[in-house]
Amino acid sequence: MQPDQTVVERDGSHLPLGIFCVLLGTAALWVAQDYDTGTFISMGPGFFPKAVSGLLILMGIVILLLRGRDRPAAEQDARDTPPLAASLRIIGSVTASIIVFAAALMPLGLPFSTFVMVAIAGLGHSGSRPSTILLTAAALAILATVLFAWLLGLQIPVLPEGLR
Amino acid sequence: MTSLHTTRRGFLAAASALSTTALLGMPAFAQGYPSKKIDYVVPYNAGGMSDNISRLIGEKLAAATGQQVINDYKPGAGGAIGANYFMGTPADGYTLLQSTNSFYGIIPLVTKVQYKPLEDLVPLVLVGDAPMVIAVNPAVPATNLAELIAYAKANPGALSFGTAGKGTVGHLSGEWLQKRAGIQLLHIPYNGTPAALQAVLANEAQILFGPESAEHIAAGTLKGIAVLGDTRWQQLPDLPTTVEAGLEGWAPRSWHTVSIQAKAPQEVKTKLNTLINQILQEPSVRERVASFGLIPGIASYDEVQQRARDDNAQFGALIRDAGLAIAN
Amino acid sequence: MIGGVDVFGGIALGLGVALTPMNIFFCLAGCLIGTLVGVLPGLGPTATIAILLPMTFGLPPETGLITLSGIYYGAQYGGSTTSILLRLPGEASSVVTALDGHAMTRNGRGGAALTIAALASFFAGTVATFFMAAFAPIMAAAVLKFGAPEYFMLMFLGLITSVVLAQGSAVRAIAMIFLGLLLGLAGTDINSGQYRYDFGFMELLSGVPFVPLVVGLFGVADILVTLENAIRDEKPPTLNPISSLWPTRKELTRAAPATVRGSLIGLFLGLLPGGGALLSSFMAYTAEKRISKTPQKFGTGMVEGVAGPEAANNSGAQTAFLPLLTLGIPSNAIMALMVGAMMTHGIVPGPRIMSGQPELFWGLIASMWVGNLMLLVINLPLVGIWVQLLKIRYQFLFPTILTVSIVGIYGVEFTTFDVYLTAIFGLLGYFLHKWRCEPAPLILAFVLGPMMEEYFRRSMLVARGDLMIFVHHPISLAMLVVTALLLLSICFPFIQKFRQKAFAE
Numbered sequence: 002m003q004p005d006q007t008v009v010e011r012d013g014s015h016l017p018l019g020i021f022c023v024l025l026g027t028a029a030l031w032v033a034q035d036y037d038t039g040t041f042i043s044m045g046p047g048f049f050p051k052a053v054s055g056l057l058i059l060m061g062i063v064i065l066l067l068r069g070r071d072r073p074a075a076e077q078d079a080r081d082t083p084p085l086a087a088s089l090r091i092i093g094s095v096t097a098s099i100i101v102f103a104a105a106l107m108p109l110g111l112p113f114s115t116f117v118m119v120a121i122a123g124l125g126h127s128g129s130r131p132s133t134i135l136l137t138a139a140a141l142a143i144l145a146t147v148l149f150a151w152l153l154g155l156q157i158p159v160l161p162e163g164l165r
Numbered sequence: 166m167t168s169l170h171t172t173r174r175g176f177l178a179a180a181s182a183l184s185t186t187a188l189l190g191m192p193a194f195a196q197g198y199p200s201k202k203i204d205y206v207v208p209y210n211a212g213g214m215s216d217n218i219s220r221l222i223g224e225k226l227a228a229a230t231g232q233q234v235i236n237d238y239k240p241g242a243g244g245a246i247g248a249n250y251f252m253g254t255p256a257d258g259y260t261l262l263q264s265t266n267s268f269y270g271i272i273p274l275v276t277k278v279q280y281k282p283l284e285d286l287v288p289l290v291l292v293g294d295a296p297m298v299i300a301v302n303p304a305v306p307a308t309n310l311a312e313l314i315a316y317a318k319a320n321p322g323a324l325s326f327g328t329a330g331k332g333t334v335g336h337l338s339g340e341w342l343q344k345r346a347g348i349q350l351l352h353i354p355y356n357g358t359p360a361a362l363q364a365v366l367a368n369e370a371q372i373l374f375g376p377e378s379a380e381h382i383a384a385g386t387l388k389g390i391a392v393l394g395d396t397r398w399q400q401l402p403d404l405p406t407t408v409e410a411g412l413e414g415w416a417p418r419s420w421h422t423v424s425i426q427a428k429a430p431q432e433v434k435t436k437l438n439t440l441i442n443q444i445l446q447e448p449s450v451r452e453r454v455a456s457f458g459l460i461p462g463i464a465s466y467d468e469v470q471q472r473a474r475d476d477n478a479q480f481g482a483l484i485r486d487a488g489l490a491i492a493n
Numbered sequence: 494m495i496g497g498v499d500v501f502g503g504i505a506l507g508l509g510v511a512l513t514p515m516n517i518f519f520c521l522a523g524c525l526i527g528t529l530v531g532v533l534p535g536l537g538p539t540a541t542i543a544i545l546l547p548m549t550f551g552l553p554p555e556t557g558l559i560t561l562s563g564i565y566y567g568a569q570y571g572g573s574t575t576s577i578l579l580r581l582p583g584e585a586s587s588v589v590t591a592l593d594g595h596a597m598t599r600n601g602r603g604g605a606a607l608t609i610a611a612l613a614s615f616f617a618g619t620v621a622t623f624f625m626a627a628f629a630p631i632m633a634a635a636v637l638k639f640g641a642p643e644y645f646m647l648m649f650l651g652l653i654t655s656v657v658l659a660q661g662s663a664v665r666a667i668a669m670i671f672l673g674l675l676l677g678l679a680g681t682d683i684n685s686g687q688y689r690y691d692f693g694f695m696e697l698l699s700g701v702p703f704v705p706l707v708v709g710l711f712g713v714a715d716i717l718v719t720l721e722n723a724i725r726d727e728k729p730p731t732l733n734p735i736s737s738l739w740p741t742r743k744e745l746t747r748a749a750p751a752t753v754r755g756s757l758i759g760l761f762l763g764l765l766p767g768g769g770a771l772l773s774s775f776m777a778y779t780a781e782k783r784i785s786k787t788p789q790k791f792g793t794g795m796v797e798g799v800a801g802p803e804a805a806n807n808s809g810a811q812t813a814f815l816p817l818l819t820l821g822i823p824s825n826a827i828m829a830l831m832v833g834a835m836m837t838h839g840i841v842p843g844p845r846i847m848s849g850q851p852e853l854f855w856g857l858i859a860s861m862w863v864g865n866l867m868l869l870v871i872n873l874p875l876v877g878i879w880v881q882l883l884k885i886r887y888q889f890l891f892p893t894i895l896t897v898s899i900v901g902i903y904g905v906e907f908t909t910f911d912v913y914l915t916a917i918f919g920l921l922g923y924f925l926h927k928w929r930c931e932p933a934p935l936i937l938a939f940v941l942g943p944m945m946e947e948y949f950r951r952s953m954l955v956a957r958g959d960l961m962i963f964v965h966h967p968i969s970l971a972m973l974v975v976t977a978l979l980l981l982s983i984c985f986p987f988i989q990k991f992r993q994k995a996f997a998e
Contacts, residue, residue, distance in 0.1 A: 018928035022668055022913040029675055032690060046687035049946045060668040072929060081727045091720045092923065095713065095895070098914050102899055103912035109826070109856050115776045115900065119892045126888045137889055141896045148897075153544055153584040155904040156237060209544035212833035220547070242698040246908075249695065275686065277695070325955070353954055354683050355945060359822045359829070362764060366820060367637040369955055380821050380843025456839035478602035481965060489686060 015069045022061025029054035091125040098122035110158045111150055116142040189436045192469045198433050202233035204260045208247020208295035214457060218421055219263040219294055221453055222483030224446040244268065245276045252280045256426040258433035264288070264424040267334065269473040274490050275332040282477055288422040288469045289434060290441045293459030295419040297338050297393035298404065300378035302341030302368045303386070310391045310410040313372075325351035327361035335361070337483045338374040338393060338417040344486070345412050375419075376458045394418055398460060419460065422469065438466040500627050503855045507626075510555055510856030511863050520860055521554050521896050522872055523563020524867045528875070531563070531571020534712055534894065535704055535901020538568030539826045546834060554838040556851050559860040561834055562814075565827050566861075569810050570614060570868050574879055577606045579894065581712045585703070586806045588776040588936050591711065592658070593791060593798030595634035600794045603883065604738030607876040609748050609796055610803040611869055617756035617804035618865030622810035624760055626858050628845065631820035632812070636764055641955055642962045644973035645948035648941045650770045653979050654779040655937040660792035663983070666934045671923070673938030679776075680943075684950050697911040705911045706939065708898045709918025710925070710932040711801070716891045719925040723887065724959045725935025737877050740796070748800035751781050754803030766816050766824030805958060812860050817842050818854055 031055060051072025064071065098121035105114035116138045123134030149155045176370040205223050216236070231399050234359040238248035248268060262268075264293040275419045280286045299310070305324070307313040315322040317324050330333035331354050353370045355361040358377050365373040366386060374393070379400055381387035392398050395408040407416055423441060425434060442463055444450055454461040464472065485491050510516065530541040544563055548866040549557035569586070576587040577594035590610065597606040623631070624872075639647075652670065679690040680700030684922030729781045740748065755777040762773040782788045783799040791798050821843030823829040835842050841848060847854045882890075902911050922932060956962035963969045 012863070012929070014928040017924070018665070018668070020670070021788075021924070021928075025672070025675070029690070036687060036689060037685070042953055042960070044684075044946075044950050044953070046682040046685040046689060048690060048947065049942075050675075050678050053671055053678065053942075055673040057668065057675060059662065060671055063664055064668060064717060067664060071662040083721055087724045088721055091717055091724075092920065095720070096920055099713070099916040099919065101898055103903075103909040106903065106909055106912075111900070115896055118899065119896060122892055122895055123888075126891070127724055129888045131886065137892050138606055141892055144893075145896050145900050149536075149900050149904060152531075153541075153904070154543065156907060157900070157903065212546050212830040214833075214836070215835060217837055240906060242695045245698075246695050276698075297687070322957075330683055351949060351954070355951075356683050359766060361825075362822065363637070363816075363822045364640070367640055367823075369640045377821070380841050382843055384844035385845050457836055458841065 006155045012069065012159075015067065015071075017065050019061045019065035022064065023058050026054045026056075026058035029057070044067070050121060057119065095122050095124035098125075107158060110161045112142040112146045115145045115159065169357045171441060180449065181311070185459055192485065195210040195291060197479050198258060198430075198436055199230050199232045201259060202235060203230075205239050205263065206237050206239055206247055206251045206254075207232050207263045208239055208244040208251070209263075211236075211238055214295075215263045215265070215421070217273065218454075221450065222292070222423065222441060222444060225450065226440065229440060229444065242276060243272065245272055245278050247486070248286070249279045250423075251286060252426065254426075256394035256428035258429035259438070260491065261289075261352070261437075262286070262453075266418065266420050266423055266473060266476045267452065269425060270334060270393070271334070271337070271484065274481055274484045282425070283473060286424050287427045287434070288473050289388040289437050290423055290445065290465070290470065291462040291464035291469050292421040292423070292445060293392075293397070293457075293461045295376050295421070295459055296396075296398040296399065297334065297374050297417060297419060298376060298378050298398070299338075299342070299384070299407075300365065300373045300387045301391065302365055302371050302384055303388050304368050305371050305388070307390065307459055310412075313390055314346045314348055316369050317346070319347045321352060325353050326372035326374065327353050327355055327364040328374065328381075329358040329361055330354050330356065332484070334417055334419045335374040337480060337487070339372070340483050340487050341393075341417050344483075360371060360457075374417075379458065396460060399455065400458070401404045415475060417480070417483070418476070420462065420472070422473075435466060440467075449468050503851065505861060506851060507855030507857075507859030509561065510852050511859035516856070516860065516862065518560050519552065519560040520864050521867050521871075523560040524567040524864055524871060527564035527569075528571045528574075529567075529869070531568035531583065532574055532879075533571075533901050534575055534708055534898040536904050537572070537583050537704065538565055539830070540901075540905045541568065542827055542830045544786035547832060550837055554835065554840055555771070555856045557834055557838065558853070558857055559864075560829065561831060561888055562857065562860060562868055563864050564862055566618070566807065566810055566873065567868060568787075569807060570611070570872055573610045573806075576609060577610065577799070577988075578879060578882060581894065582707060583704075584707070585771045585936060585940050586802070586809075588707065588711075588933055589658070589774045589802040590799060590806075591779045592731075592933060593777070593793075593795045594659075596792060597796070597799065599882070601930050602744075602794060602878050603794075604876055605740040605744060606799050607879060608738060608873065609740050609744065609800050611872045611876070613752040613755065613800040613804040614772045614807040615865050615869045616752050617759060617806075617808035618811055619758045619862060621763070621808035622858060622862040622865070623784060625812060625815055625861075626855075626936060627718060629815060630670040631821055632764055632815055636766070636816050636820065636822075638964070638968060639769075639949040641764055642966045643947045643972070644765070644971040645945060646771070646953050646963060646969045646976065647772065648945040648948060650972050650976045650979070652938060652941050652945065653976055653983070654775060655934040655941075656981075656983055657779045657782055658775065658937070659931055659932045661929055661931065665928075665930045669930050669935040670938040671931070674942035675832065676706070676743070676935075677939040677942035678946075680856055683947050684708025686956075689808045694910065696906075696908060700943065700962055701881060701939070702906065702914065703763055703940070704902055704905055705914040706918050707936060709920075710922035712894060712898050713897075714761075714922025714926055714932075716895060717804035718926050719887065720891065726753020735785075738880065744796045748754070748796045751777075751797040751801040754784075755781055755806075756808045758801075759807065759809035761804030761811055762805070763812035763877045764815055764824075766822050769809075769824070773805040774802035777801040779816050780847060795902035814861075818843060818846050818857070821846075844880060 033047050033050035036044030038047040039045030093124035098118045101121055102114045103117035105117055119141045120134055123129050150157050150159050188465050203221055207216055219236055227234040239250045251262045273282045277362050307316050322463050326339040339350055340350055364370045378387050383388040389401055389404045391410050392406050395406050397406055451461040549560050572587040573590050575581040576591040578598055580595040581593050582588045582591045594606045656666050679697050681688055681698050738841050757774040759776045762769040778798055781801040782791045784841055813824045816824045817828045832842055894971040904916055952962055
């Protein structure tokens with residue numbers, strides 16, 4: 002089959018996706034090299050991982066070769082991408098908020114870490130004023146403590162480490 | 166897990182605070198230990214056998230000492246996550262671990278754990294034995310151990326045993342039976358005991374080791390062959406033991422205990438052994454333990470150490486024979 | 494008398510137990526708690542039942558179990574609510590509901606979707622209760638007809654159907670299946686005991702936890718995408734205003750047959766411990782999409798795509814009790830907790846429950862129907878309240894979703910490891926969205942993959958290495974044929990398209 006020159010790649014998403022599949026498959030294959038393969042009839046713990054990694058690499062290559070033609074044309078709506086800085090701010094703030102919560106929960110307790118999480122995540126919403134964010138954070142810190150620690154009785158540290 | 170050294174994480178609402186308070190301070194134990202609340206680490210999910218035992222003992226311990234006893238659930242990796250967490254708590258005797266003999270005989274040999282059995286972690290009491298019943302699908306032409314062994318010898322490789330997974334007491338029981346009886350059985354690991362029970366009911370595997378078959382033996386949907394070890398089980402009193410059937414000596418067993426860090430003061434260990442044994446001797450408690458499907462037991466501190474040492478050596482040998490050991 | 498059991502006497506006995514004022518009260522309380530907790534995305538019914546278990550210890554055994562069952566199916570309802578309104582599935586079964594349910598919400602039909610979900614679930618619950626009462630012993634025998642080869646073929650069939658779930662590119666859906674299979678491989682291999690892809694984390698020894706994966710791929714990723722869209726549009730994301738809370742006559746006539754089909758699919762698959770139940774909603778969705786004259790419209794708010802899976806999910810949730818009550822085999826984590834609850838009362842679940850504890854057996858079955866009725870009564874008025882959620886401004890809504898999900902995830906296993914994983918899967922979900930990939934096939938493959946491998950290797954072990962076992966077992970053979978036909982029907986349009994293209998060039 003000849004490459005179809007007339008298809009213009011309208012969203013280009015096949016490139017990162019294909020590369021992602023190939024890289025992840027290769028990494029998984031590399032990790033799995035120590036697992037015993039066995040045979041199809043008598044599979045070792047490595048058979049399935051190696052087969053799945055190999056097929057993931059294969060799908061990655063297929064996606065790269067198809068260059069976006071696998072998607073129905075109607076779906077390829079040309080949407081302008083938001084500025085990179087704004088995207089990074091959203092991804093950064095929301096992801097960071099979750100990580101900070103996980104890191105702060107044990108030493109600082111539930112209300113405080115919830116407050117910090119919501120405050121950081123709030124930076125991802127462009128229209129919010131700082132005072133609104135802080136108020137939301139305080140309200141949710143109280144809500145989380147009442148709901149999870151008191152009403153449901155989960156074993157979550159509430160007070161900071163020094164005060165427990 | 167960087168925060169292993171936090172003293173207390175947790176908090177119980179009135180809703181789940183079963184194993185707490187009852188401030189009937191008992192002056193006999195008021196001097197010295199325990200002078201503050203006790204944390205009780207349960208290395209499995211709430212609702213299981215270990216949780217049931219820990220609630221029973223915790224509630225009574227709180228009543229006897231006048232101190233709070235608070236359950237702390239740390240499930241995962243077959244108990245290893247809870248054990249590792251437990252080893253990170255202070256060794257002052259104020260943290261207990263709900264555990265089984267697997268923590269001495271099996272887990273440290275097949276999983277990466279941060280303790281050496283009996284050097285870092287010691288059992289305090291014997292709560293009860295979970296009887297390891299040998300049950301077979303009714304299609305197997307055998308009604309006792311001798312017939313089962315004879316059938317297996319006549320038809321090598323025809324019988325298989327279903328277990329809850331590699332390195333479980335059920336699996337090692339199968340390895341033990343093969344070794345002691347000189348027979349060949351195929352091991353089929355399942356994902357948990359219920360799946361193994363289902364398979365033996367459907368005759369996908371033929372043999373099951375463990376207490377879970379009791380109801381089916383009583384209903385006639387499975388056939389009981391024997392109980393591993395030397396003690397009959399009150400729930401199936403007609404079932405002979407493997408010792409009676411001629412297989413003398415140690416047999417794989419599963420028993421529940423409460424463990425403590427070895428570094429805790431000796432007087433605390435002795436006191437806890439006395440305290441918990443008093444609880445375990447109460448008729449109502451023995452009844453509850455039996456209703457969990459266990460054979461209630463009592464052991465002195467030294468006796469229970471010996472039990473754990475035996476299991477460590479015997480299970481260790483089986484695990485090495487089965488090729489399950491990891492370099493630790 | 495059906496199968497030697499006096500069914501009507503049993504039902505009368507059961508209603509006598511279930512309709513005492515105390516049991517009605519606790520059934521209501523359980524349903525209410527379950528509904529409220531089911532709405533919280535992270536903390537699922539399993540964690541909730543584990544937490545609330547001690548509360549039931551002081552109650553008589555029947556009452557305790559009726560309460561716990563109420564929480565269980567209440568949570569099933571609650572999970573659908575967040576799936577439909579916020580595209581936040583809490584468990585595998587509601588992943589499917591999110592597909593067309595949330596699309597309906599975007600079309601302004603969120604209230605109708607919730608109402609249909611409630612009505613379909615009630616119908617399915619009624620059908621399932623009746624079948625359980627009438628055919629319990631026969632259904633229990635059917636469970637034992639399923640061995641390793643049958644389970645393997647069922648999982649394989651399920652995996653193939655997940656391609657049908659995809660709305661966009663089939664190639665990308667297949668890539669997502671392999672990605673899901675890969676994620677599912679982490680943990681301890683059941684057959685050999687080998688650790689795979691554990692990267693030294695003990696938390697991964699029992700596999701990648703499900704809740705962080707699903708909350709990350711759906712909940713967190715959705716927050717990232719919505720926030721990003723908000724910048725571009727310079728206005729808050731709006732949904733079409735909710736029109737009527739009631740489905741139209743046309744929607745009802747389309748939903749009704751889907752409900753019946755879904756109920757029957759769930760009825761059967763729910764019986765199978767070890768993965769049957771979670772397949773039921775996926776299978777029901779596939780069936781609807783295959784039967785439909787307009788399959789291309791699925792994913793854009795088809796009411797059949799809500800009614801079928803919801804009915805299947807609910808009838809499956811009821812029949813999942815049967816292996817426990819007749820064989821003593823808990824078919825999922827929640828049923829395992831029920832065993833714990835029974836044990837504390839000295840009741841050992843097994844084949845003797847029906848004859849030895851008839852009031853417990855029939856009381857529980859009758860309470861299921863009572864519970865379903867209560868859920869309908871609770872949920873229909875709540876629909877109006879839930880849709881108000883959509884009016885909350887996003888700057889307040891997204892931090893609330895984030896907080897409730899993240900704290901709930903910590904509450905499932907009490908480890909911050911799961912919270913870190915959620916952040917990673919959130920990022921993954923965001924990029925997959927950018928790359929026009931759908932998470933539903935990934936989730937299904939993630940759940941089915943490890944079981945497929947397990948059942949295949951066990952089949953080979955049982956058959957001593959003979960592949961013909963899949964053909965010799967009639968049930969397995971039947972499913973093999975269905976799978977082959979399905980595969981052909983998926984591939985056929987592609988082959989045709991490529992041929993047309995080749996001719997055109």
